[in-house]
Amino acid sequence: MSLEGLYQEIILDHYKNPRNRGKLEKPDIDIFESNPLCGDELCLHAHYDGKTVKDIKFDGKGCSISIASASMMTEVLKGGGTEHARKFIDGIKAMMHGKADLTDEELGDMEALKGVADFPARVKCALLAWTTMEKALNQKSPEGK
Secondary structure (H helix, E strand, O other), X not given: OOHHHHHHHXXXXXXXXXXXXXXXXXXXXXXXXXXXXXXXXXEEEEEEOOOEXXXXXXXXXXXXXXXXXXXXXXXXXXXXXXXHHHXXXXXXXXXXXXXXXXXXXXXXXXXXXXHHHHOHHHHHHHHHHHHHXXXXXXXXXXXXX
16 A cells, blocks of 8 residues: 555545544534635634643534644644643645654644645645634633643
């Protein structure tokens, strides 16, 4: 199997079997965003105390890239602090613009999203969850940004 084929398999796995899909009781973060150009819709729910993303789930509808990216994001951010979240948000945004701020080891499954950068129309799909989380952190974090 080629590397491209492996990446497609990872994206399809996260799309068909999304991790952390659903809602949380009494979330501290409950934010909805959409990409009207392609119809992707995402609602993030998180238990966040201003320092740690204690739990995070997402719900919504969208293409395989937006759902897979949201699934991957929840896996990497769950249990991490604000600085950790911002590092990955900034790193994924940079990756979508052809820059490598995160190592392949740090990326894990998210490395499969690298190829999306070659398709500018799909970059917004891959970034929807990440920019939504960034917006939520900017609203909820004591330090803002």
